[in-house]
Amino acid sequence: GNDTTMLEIGGMTCASCVQTIQSAVELLPGVASVNINLLTTQASIKHDRNLIGPRDLIAKIEELGYEPQLYT
Ligand code: 9UX
Numbered sequence: 584g585n586d587t588t589m590l591e592i593g594g595m596t597c598a599s600c601v602q603t604i605q606s607a608v609e610l611l612p613g614v615a616s617v618n619i620n621l622l623t624t625q626a627s628i629k630h631d632r633n634l635i636g637p638r639d640l641i642a643k644i645e646e647l648g649y650e651p652q653l654y655t
Contacts, residue, residue, distance in 0.1 A: 584631065584632055584633065585595065585615070585629065585630075585631060585632075586629070586630055586631070587627060587628065587629050587630075587632070588612040588627075588628045588636075588637045588652065588653070589625065589626070589627055589628075589653070589654055589655070590625070590626040590628065590637075590640065590641070590644070590651045590652065590653060591624055591626075591651070591653075591654045592604065592619070592624050592625075592626050592644060592650065592651045592653050593621070593624065593626055593649060593650035593651070594648065594649040594650050595619075595621055595624060595649060597621075598621060600621070601619045601632040603647060604617075604619060604626070604644055604647060604649060605617050605619055605623070607643060607644075607647055608628060608640060608643060608644065611630075611635055611639070611640070611643060612631050612634055612635065613633070613634025613635035614628060614629070614640075615628045615629040615630055616629045617629070618627075626651070628640055631632055637653055652655060
């Protein structure tokens with residue numbers, strides 16, 4: 584089913600950071616869309632929860648060198 588995961592991502596300091604994360608996360612199977620706001624550091628990721636969950640999204644972003652955390 585469709586789900587939206589909201590993350591706060593630490594360590595993004597320029598527009599290239601946003602692009603890097605966006606490109607990598609969009610490629611993950613089950614991810615439908617990725618929206619990242621550099622100013623608020625908030626990210627909204629739409630995905631199929633049967634294919635990919637918040638832990639996988641966080642793991643990928645950490646692997647890229649950033650500091651994501653869930654927020655409500
Ligand atoms: Mo910009 Mo981001 O020079 O990791 S790409 S700071």
